[in-house]
Amino acid sequence: MLARRTLARAVAQPSPLGAAAPTNARNMATLREIELRLKSVRNIEKITKSMKMIASTKLAKAQRAMQAGKDYGLANAEVFAHTPSDxxxxxxxxxxxxxxxxxxxxxxxxxxxxxRRALNNAVDSPIAALGEQVDPESPIMVIGDKSKAQLMRTYADSLRLTFNQIGRDIPTFADAAGVADLIVKSGVKYDSVVIVYNKFVSAISYESAAVEVKGEEGLRESNGFKTYENEDDLTKDLAEFSLANAIFAALTESHACEQSSRRNAMDNASKNANEMMATLQMQYNRGRQAAITNELVDIITGASAL
Structure with missing residues (x-):
């Protein structure tokens, strides 16, 4: 207590004009900065831990929704598997x-x-297995503001439609149907739709993937449809329904990947915060011990001089 009072009086006394600040005052300022930073990191660690718990809860719901969405995707794949076209x-x-x-x-x-790899016809692009060249100026539509901002830098002229506020909660088929309806009504001409999304591999990993959905003309020209006489409205409705199915399956899987990645990111952030708190606490303890030792030396030196 005596050392702290002496240190407080020393810091409170103003130094003469032009004189250097006492060493103890600099140590006290450094300790104060470390203490504030330690408090800030501790608050961040509480936030990241809470976000990790929330993401863990949402991940369980997202995985259940993803299983339901995959059924739509499998039905879509079954339809296109029986409608090959040259x-x-x-x-x-x-x-x-x-x-x-x-x-x-x-x-x-x-x-x-x-x-970007697909538009540049890279060998490792997710649609390289299709064996078709892609026009670098192909139209692009984006669901989500984050990828929209990234693609705006290089493909601003190719963006046709962007969607947001989709997937804030678990995606529904109504969301996918609304997106498919706006795409069909947009007036963009296309033979097929390539959906680029994140494929759920496990709770700790994901990878980018792509699925191709044929348009109205592609379905009409396929060998399976030519066998039967179909009305134009039927082909049009089936193409739009297939697009909505594929978008719904991709939305649910991407949502599960997002929650999984957020949980892992917040877990890593919490671990980093704990390591930083340990380092700062050690620095604070060492600085505090050094300040107290210097005060004791000053007191003992003053008492010896008297």
Missing amino acids: KPTPNKLFIVISSDKGLCGGIHSSVTKAT
Whole structure:
């Protein structure tokens, strides 16, 4: 207590004009800065831990919704597996699925990079297995503000439609149907739609993937449809319904990847905060001990001089 009172009086006394600040005053300022930083990191750690718990709860719901969405995707794949067509589809429309929120790792940059590789006809692009060349100026539509901002830098002229406020909660088929309806009514001409999304691999990993959905003309020209006589409205409705199914399956899987990545990101942030708090606490303890030792030395020296 005596050392603290002496240190407080020493700091409170103003130094003469032009004189250097006492060493103890500098140590006290440094300790105060460390203490404030330690408090700030501790508050951040509480926030990241809470966000991790929330993401863990949402991940369980997202995985259940993803299983339901996959059933739609499997039904879609079954339809297109029985409608093969030799007609090429040079006019492709790209739909990039991300979200509006951040703090979830590389979810957004993953689909953005995959889209850029596909438009550049890279060998490792997610649609390289289709064996078709892609026009670098193909139209693009984006679901989510994050990927929209990233693609605006290089493909601003190719963006046709952007969607937001989708997937704030668990995506529903109504959301996917609304997006498909706006795409059909947009007036953009396409032979097929390439949906670029994040594929859920496990609770700790994901990868960018793409699925191609044929348009109205592609379904009409397929060998399976030519066998039967179908009305134009039927083909049109089936193409729009298939697009909505594919978008719904991709939305649910991307949402599960987002929650998984956010949980992992907040877990890593909490661990980093704990390590930083340990380092700052050690620095604070060492600085405080050094300040107290210097005060005791000053007191003992003064008493010896008397």
